Amino acid sequence: xxxxxxxxxxxxxxxxxxxxxxxxxxxxxxxxxxxxxxxxxxxxxxxxxxxxxxxxxxxxxxxxxxxxxxxxxxxxxxxxxxxxxxxxxxxxxxxxxxxxxxxxxxxxxxxxxxxxxxxxxxxxxxxxxxxxxxxxxxxxxxxxxxxxxxxxxxxxxxxxxxxxxxxxxxxxxxxxxxxxxxxxxxxxxxxxxxxxx
Numbered sequence: 170x171x172x173x174x175x176x177x178x179x180x181x182x183x184x185x186x187x188x189x190x191x192x193x194x195x196x197x198x199x200x201x202x203x204x205x206x207x208x209x210x211x212x213x214x215x216x217x218x219x220x221x222x223x224x225x226x227x228x229x230x231x232x233x234x235x236x237x238x239x240x241x242x243x244x245x246x247x248x249x250x251x252x253x254x255x256x257x258x259x260x261x262x263x264x265x266x267x268x269x270x271x272x273x274x275x276x277x278x279x280x281x282x283x284x285x286x287x288x289x290x291x292x293x294x295x296x297x298x299x300x301x302x303x304x305x306x307x308x309x310x311x312x313x314x315x316x317x318x319x320x321x322x323x324x325x326x327x328x329x330x331x332x333x334x335x336x337x338x339x340x341x342x343x344x345x346x347x348x349x350x351x352x353x354x355x356x357x358x359x360x361x362x363x364x365x366x
Contacts, residue, residue, distance in 0.1 A: 170228055172353075177252040178228040179348065183242040185220045190238050197362050199234040200224060201355075227352035233359060250345060256286065290347035294340060299333040 170178075184200060201216040202224065223245060226234075235241055260283055267279035298319060303309045304327050312318065312331040320332040 170232060172229055175251060175253065177250050177349070179225060179248040179250070179345065180228060180231060181223055181225050181245040181247075182231065183220070183222050183245070184224060184231075184234065185240040185242050186218045187238060187240060191218050194218065194237065197359065199237060199239060199359060200226070200230075225348075227349055227356075230352040230356050233356050237359075237363070248345075252349070259283075259286070287347060287350055290343050290350070292342045294335075294338055294342060297335050297338075299335060301331045301333070302328065303331055304328050 186194075186198070186200075195218065198216045198218050200221050201214050202219075202221065203212045204215050204217075205212050206215055220242075231241070263279045263282045267276050270276040270279060299317075301312060303312065309321075309329055309331065312333065313321065315333060317334040317336050318331070319334050322330040322332070324330065
């Protein structure tokens with residue numbers, strides 16, 4: 170199991186953080202999780218020393234955590250996938266173009282070109298909605314009566330925006346790509362922090 174393997178795995182696991190490692194990894198614990206921390210009302214990404222249950226992780230990140238001494242208790246599920254550095258040339262091109270940029274616009278543009286690709290891989294299509302501008306009362310009433318009706322924004326007595334939930338969702342975003350990018354980027358951060366910092 171290495172990073173150049175043609176096959177990769179995403180795993181759902183239970184992992185224990187031994188008490189003996191808490192002092193060593195207190196600065197930057199492995200396996201961050203989205204939780205609602207004390208005193209907050211929203212979920213945040215928190216790096217903590219708690220044991221993890223049903224934690225979904227890329228195999229390279231798991232390998233790194235186990236090498237650091239965390240204990241794998243149980244594997245619930247495994248997803249096997251083909252992997253390759255198919256975006257590497259594109260990312261390197263934009264990175265080099267950004268380095269050679271002559272102004273802020275160019276630097277921001279080439280950074281955005283890489284970030285947009287990542288963003289599209291993680292796009293949550295469940296949050297999408299349709300919006301229709303209407304100026305006709307009959308059409309407005311017809312849209313409000315749909316089972317996909319969500320909300321209405323009235324601009325004036327002749328114009329309203331009808332917000333509708335999507336009636337059909339198409340799950341066509343490669344979320345597994347974004348998941349892999351995030352987990353592999355974490356391995357780089359941990360490697361730098363613990364091995365070169």
